[in-house]
Amino acid sequence: MITEIAPAPERVAVEPARPRKNRRAWDEAPRWQIYVPLSIYLLFTLIPFYWILLFALRPAGSTSLVPWPMTLDHFEKVWNERAFGVYFQNSVLVGVATLVMTTLVALAGGYALARFDFRIKKAFMLALLCTQFVPGALLLVPLFEIFANLRMINSLASVIIAETVFQLPLSMILISGFIRNVPYSLEEAAWVDGCNRFTAFRIVVLPLLRPGLIAVGSFAFVHAWNHFLFALMFLSDQSKQTIPVGLNTLMSADSVDLGALAAGGIIAAVPVVLVFAFIQKWLITGFSAGAVKG
Amino acid sequence: MAQAAAVAKPPAPPRRRRASATPRRLPYLLIAPAALLMLGFIAYPVISVFYYSLQNFNPTKPWRNGFAGFDNFVQIFTKDTQFWDTLTFSAKWVIVEVGLQLLFGLALALIVNQTFVGRAVGRALVFSPWAVSGVLTSAIWVLLYNSQTGVTRYLADMGLGSYGTSWLSDTSTVFPAAIVADLWRGVPFFAILILADLQSVSKDLYEAAEVDGASRVKQFWHITLPHLKDAIVLSTLLRGVWEFNNVDLLYTLTGGGPAGETTTLPLYIANTSVDAHNFGYASALTTVAFVILLFCSIVYLRLSKFGGEEK
Numbered sequence: 048m049i050t051e052i053a054p055a056p057e058r059v060a061v062e063p064a065r066p067r068k069n070r071r072a073w074d075e076a077p078r079w080q081i082y083v084p085l086s087i088y089l090l091f092t093l094i095p096f097y098w099i100l101l102f103a104l105r106p107a108g109s110t111s112l113v114p115w116p117m118t119l120d121h122f123e124k125v126w127n128e129r130a131f132g133v134y135f136q137n138s139v140l141v142g143v144a145t146l147v148m149t150t151l152v153a154l155a156g157g158y159a160l161a162r163f164d165f166r167i168k169k170a171f172m173l174a175l176l177c178t179q180f181v182p183g184a185l186l187l188v189p190l191f192e193i194f195a196n197l198r199m200i201n202s203l204a205s206v207i208i209a210e211t212v213f214q215l216p217l218s219m220i221l222i223s224g225f226i227r228n229v230p231y232s233l234e235e236a237a238w239v240d241g242c243n244r245f246t247a248f249r250i251v252v253l254p255l256l257r258p259g260l261i262a263v264g265s266f267a268f269v270h271a272w273n274h275f276l277f278a279l280m281f282l283s284d285q286s287k288q289t290i291p292v293g294l295n296t297l298m299s300a301d302s303v304d305l306g307a308l309a310a311g312g313i314i315a316a317v318p319v320v321l322v323f324a325f326i327q328k329w330l331i332t333g334f335s336a337g338a339v340k341g
Numbered sequence: 342m343a344q345a346a347a348v349a350k351p352p353a354p355p356r357r358r359r360a361s362a363t364p365r366r367l368p369y370l371l372i373a374p375a376a377l378l379m380l381g382f383i384a385y386p387v388i389s390v391f392y393y394s395l396q397n398f399n400p401t402k403p404w405r406n407g408f409a410g411f412d413n414f415v416q417i418f419t420k421d422t423q424f425w426d427t428l429t430f431s432a433k434w435v436i437v438e439v440g441l442q443l444l445f446g447l448a449l450a451l452i453v454n455q456t457f458v459g460r461a462v463g464r465a466l467v468f469s470p471w472a473v474s475g476v477l478t479s480a481i482w483v484l485l486y487n488s489q490t491g492v493t494r495y496l497a498d499m500g501l502g503s504y505g506t507s508w509l510s511d512t513s514t515v516f517p518a519a520i521v522a523d524l525w526r527g528v529p530f531f532a533i534l535i536l537a538d539l540q541s542v543s544k545d546l547y548e549a550a551e552v553d554g555a556s557r558v559k560q561f562w563h564i565t566l567p568h569l570k571d572a573i574v575l576s577t578l579l580r581g582v583w584e585f586n587n588v589d590l591l592y593t594l595t596g597g598g599p600a601g602e603t604t605t606l607p608l609y610i611a612n613t614s615v616d617a618h619n620f621g622y623a624s625a626l627t628t629v630a631f632v633i634l635l636f637c638s639i640v641y642l643r644l645s646k647f648g649g650e651e652k
Contacts, residue, residue: 076557081457085467088449092467095481095525098492102484110490152374159371171372178383179579180634182586184607185627188614189386189393212382215375244367273474275589280615291476295593298483305484312480316473323472324465 099316102309121310125297129307131314133286134293138272139318141206141289145271148211149218150264154256156215157222158248162231175216183213187280194281205281206289210271218263225259226252265326269319290315387631394628398621406621413625424626426601427609428633434520434605435584439577441524446531447573451565453532454539464536471529475589482522482594483509509595512602519603523590531576538572539565574645581641582634606630 103121104114125131160168183190190209191200199205229252237247275291282288294315297308397409417424453464470478485492488507497504508518542565550560588607591597597604597612604612610630614623 076455078457081452081455084448085452085463088445088467089463091525092470095485096469098485099481102490110494112495152378155371156375159368163368165368168368171376174379178379180582180631180638181383181387182582182607182630184586184588185610185630186383186386186390187611188620188623189389190382192389193382193386208378208382212378215378219375269472273472273477275474275476275593291474291589294476294480298480298593299596303483303487305487305490308480309484312477312484315477315480319472319474320469323469 099309099312102305103313105306107304107306121306122314125307125310125314129293129297129311130285131290131293131311134288134290135314137203137287138289138291138315141203141210141278142268142272142318144203144207145210145214146264146268148207149214149267150260152211153215153218153222153263154260156219157226160219160223161226162234175220178213178216183209184276187276190277191280200281201284201287203282203287206277207271209277209281210274211267214267214270218267221263222256222259225256229255261326265322269322272319390624390627393621393624396621396624398624399617399619401618409621413622414629416622417625417629423601423604423609424606424629427604427606430603431585431605431607435581437520438523438527438584439581441520442527442531442580443573443577445524445528447535447569449528449532450535450539451561454536468529468533470526471533473526475526475587476593478522478526479590479593482518482525486518510599512599515595515599515602519591519594522594523584526590527580527584530580534572534576535569538569542568570645574642578638578641582638585630585634 101112101114104117104119105111106116106118106120126135159165160172194200194205194209197205199208233251234244234247237251238244242250273291275295278289278292279295282292290311294308294311297304297311394413395409395411397405397407397412399405449467453460453467457463473481486508488494488505488510491507493502493506493508494504496502497506508514546564547560550564555563585605586607588605588611591603591605591608592611595603597608606626607630610623610626613619613626
């Protein structure tokens with residue numbers, strides 16, 4: 048105990064000379080305690096990425112550990128012969144449509160949850176939470192039946208609807224949290240100035256929701272882009288399938304064409320990486336603004 | 342028509358009054374699209390799963406279809422050894438995955454929450470697998486694990502292990518191999534959530550602790566961890582449910598093999614309904630899975646006293 052207390056006065060004594068920033072406890076970790084574990088973890092993170100790049104860029108049959116001589120044959124092959132060009136279009140369509148639908152529907156619902164007290168609100172909130180326990184994977188059969196009845200099997204609409212539905216509850220909870228963080232008085236001030244509820248929302252609230260909406264929207268996009276099972280089940284026509292299904296087809300072939308698989312994987316990753324790079328800074332602020340605090 | 346009506350309305354004053362009073366029907370109108378979608382595509386399927394669980398329903402054997410009472414459930418609990426095997430594996434998978442993901446995710450979040458040169462790049466890089474799909478994760482790890490040109494080949498070149506080893510087709514190595522693949526993608530999820538929550542810890546607390554001479558380890562145990570508790574409980578719960586339900590990775594990486602070694606309960610259900618077309622039985626299995634999940638979640642929330650202390 049005594050040894051622990053002893054250094055404190057010393058630190059206090061040095062304090063005034065130092066800039067404020069250096070006084071903060073979390074700044075005092077020795078550098079090696081940051082860089083050593085971080086580097087080890089970075090290796091674990093990056094080797095798999097390097098591996099897939101390596102396989103995508105080196106010629107078939109090569110065992111070199113550097114992608115040289117470099118070739119783009121695998122990309123050309125997978126894009127044209129394995130129809131990844133078509134899959135890519137389908138995936139973009141599914142992703143963007145899911146993003147738009149999820150954001151709009153969740154925005155409307157989230158606003159109602161944040162700003163109104165109404166009779167079924169509690170029941171509705173509970174239902175939203177419960178859906179988190181309902182696995183889409185276990186509902187494949189009844190969902191298939193529903194879409195068959197709606198004549199939507201083999202149409203991208205089925206996948207878009209399914210992805211939206213399962214993305215909605217969480218998005219709505221998040222968005223209502225973001226809206227709650229915007230003071231109601233701002234909106235009321237706009238009403239006094241003659242705006243109706245919708246205009247007040249559009250002019251006053253919507254701009255403040257931007258980081259949150261970007262986070263939620265990108266989640267919806269990335270999720271729809273990545274998700275595999277609904278597309279696998281509902282789309283049988285090859286011209287309708289999405290990239291994850293295409294990857295699965297490549298993997299489940301008898302002799303896996305590793306080069307094509309790697310190139311396909313990179314094509315699958317590029318849009319997501321771009322989205323991710325773009326939203327990075329919004330993501331953390333978006334989360335801390337509403338999500339975790341609930 | 343709508344335009345004409347809007348124009349015909351008297352201008353500002355009544356409108357302003359309507360806006361400030363709480364309109365009765367507006368909240369219902371606003372949640373209607375979400376509610377309808379969820380009723381149609383979540384609630385209805387759930388109810389139909391419960392309904393089919395009491396039926397013999399198999400489109401390939403229509404002569405046996407009809408009401409079955411609790412026959413399906415009796416069979417699950419008394420005769421179906423595959424149910425118990427897959428349930429055990431699911432439990433093992435969820436506990437190991439979520440436990441390790443939390444551990445590494447927490448460590449990672451604490452590290453990248455420090456101020457250091459290259460923090461932004463470091464964060465972006467260590468978080469990047471978060472965005473990678475289950476199928477793509479499988480593709481990447483299939484490349485790493487394949488027996489001819491995978492990691493084992495280069496290890497064998499260096500004299501470690503033997504040529505032609507495939508970790509995914511050996512029953513003794515498939516579990517750790519799949520665990521590592523899923524960790525790669527799962528750790529950033531925890532790291533991101535925990536980092537977000539770390540940023541809301543009041544800095545005054547640390548300064549006060551500093552003045553009192555508390556070590557950094559003590560500060561972690563007495564300030565950081567209690568603050569993170571709710572976020573940790575919630576994220577482990579959501580992740581646990583997610584890991585239990587998710588089939589993308591194992592379906593594509595191992596297909597539940599070798600020899601059914603990595604078949605989770607949802608994979609078993611998917612096989613029962615999709616390959617064997619035994620919808621009635623699959624529905625009964627699904628019902629059981631729901632109940633187990635719900636029960637575990639309630640017990641977990643109770644045990645962790647979620648949100649109980651401060652509120």
